[in-house]
Amino acid sequence: MTARRAFAPAILFAVFLSLPAPSQAQSNPPSAFARSDDERALSDLQLLGKRLFEDVNLSEPMGQACSSCHDPKRAFQGDNGSPIPAVALGSRPGQFGNRKTPTIMYMAYSPAFGFAKDEDEGEDKLEARGGQFWDGRAADLVEQPAGPLMNPAEMNNPSADAVVEKVKTAAYAPMMIAVYGPDVFADPKAAFQRVSQSLFAYEATERFAPFASKFDDYLRGKARLTPSEARGLALFVDPKRGNCLACHAGKTDSKDPTDWLLTDFTYDALGAPRNAAIPANADPLTFDLGLCKRPGLEAILPKEVPLASLCGAFKVPTLRNIAVRAPYFHNGAIATLRDAVAFYATRDTDPKRWYPALKTGEADKFNDLPSAYKANVNVEEVPYDRKPGQKPRLDDRDVDALVAFLNTLTDKGMR
Numbered sequence: 001m002t003a004r005r006a007f008a009p010a011i012l013f014a015v016f017l018s019l020p021a022p023s024q025a026q027s028n029p030p031s032a033f034a035r036s037d038d039e040r041a042l043s044d045l046q047l048l049g050k051r052l053f054e055d056v057n058l059s060e061p062m063g064q065a066c067s068s069c070h071d072p073k074r075a076f077q078g079d080n081g082s083p084i085p086a087v088a089l090g091s092r093p094g095q096f097g098n099r100k101t102p103t104i105m106y107m108a109y110s111p112a113f114g115f116a117k118d119e120d121e122g123e124d125k126l127e128a129r130g131g132q133f134w135d136g137r138a139a140d141l142v143e144q145p146a147g148p149l150m151n152p153a154e155m156n157n158p159s160a161d162a163v164v165e166k167v168k169t170a171a172y173a174p175m176m177i178a179v180y181g182p183d184v185f186a187d188p189k190a191a192f193q194r195v196s197q198s199l200f201a202y203e204a205t206e207r208f209a210p211f212a213s214k215f216d217d218y219l220r221g222k223a224r225l226t227p228s229e230a231r232g233l234a235l236f237v238d239p240k241r242g243n244c245l246a247c248h249a250g251k252t253d254s255k256d257p258t259d260w261l262l263t264d265f266t267y268d269a270l271g272a273p274r275n276a277a278i279p280a281n282a283d284p285l286t287f288d289l290g291l292c293k294r295p296g297l298e299a300i301l302p303k304e305v306p307l308a309s310l311c312g313a314f315k316v317p318t319l320r321n322i323a324v325r326a327p328y329f330h331n332g333a334i335a336t337l338r339d340a341v342a343f344y345a346t347r348d349t350d351p352k353r354w355y356p357a358l359k360t361g362e363a364d365k366f367n368d369l370p371s372a373y374k375a376n377v378n379v380e381e382v383p384y385d386r387k388p389g390q391k392p393r394l395d396d397r398d399v400d401a402l403v404a405f406l407n408t409l410t411d412k413g414m415r
Helices: 012-015 046-052 146-149 160-168 172-180 188-203 214-219 227-237 338-346 369-378 396-407
Strands: 112-118 125-129
Touching: 046 172, 046 188, 112 188, 146 160, 160 172, 172 188, 227 396, 338 396
Parallel strands: none
Antiparallel strands: 112 125
């Protein structure tokens, strides 16, 4: 599969423009809109979104904010101090998610969830694309906040109305009134939409997509890659070696960083090893099936796409800031970046390295999927097109070079 076309920056405005506009009639109380130095570039609406994003009173019980699991220093992902690195701690003791927290960075570029034709290599098939979360269950970034705010394992609010009641009594409530008008809280349903709109406005700012990495400077002609980094880039774009562009899209003929989002926003089944540290996995009959369990999927599923074929597929993440986003994959099963790259290279040539052994002595390959769905795992594209004992597409030196390149994707301020 060749690299898919990156989505244009204009996409992030489509949802915003479809929402009711903030009020322009209100004067802004100076005290309500007091800014720190790093907030001066934010509009009033974006600043309101930042206040909501950082409010630890919006969980039940209080103590957890959006920023608790989306740490700016960790590329806006994190674990809220969880003792289990793979999954975040909820607002209540002993409550954990069952997936690694995804980054919000560059996610304003993701299209809304849907099915589109994949015309790579002459194919004309429909594939899932876009949305938010690992399974695309939020259509876009405006829908996204409702998930964690109401999830019992996360911020644990009983309803959207309960969230609005907390916002009404917050120190920044005057900002809501100034931005949206005096009747902003009259209709709780509409008020919650305003909360989501404000969060989206903040998450669509440059701080979530700064394009400020060494690689971006290299694209702009302002930095040079080391020999190891340059070799890693060559492997990254080589369809017969790394073939990373097949999913982590970039336009090799473009020097525009926005053409290198390093995800095509599609879904793929990689067969990541089961992570025994996730509490939900204590039950051997419990499996996270990803995309095929997306709420509401069956109602919009094209008739030519079998539902079962989507089991085990998760959204392709951007590789931007990947070096500061350990652990890796949707279940955090791989602890280090080097091992994550090595997994791609040797998953099929040396499966015993990654999976537990069966009584027969063979590796229990793709052990985080029921047997019925193991056939969904991608075993055709490079570098997966190998068999046990065959030479992998990438050797140890290649893996080191790829890691060196991936380290150039870290935005300034993330270390």
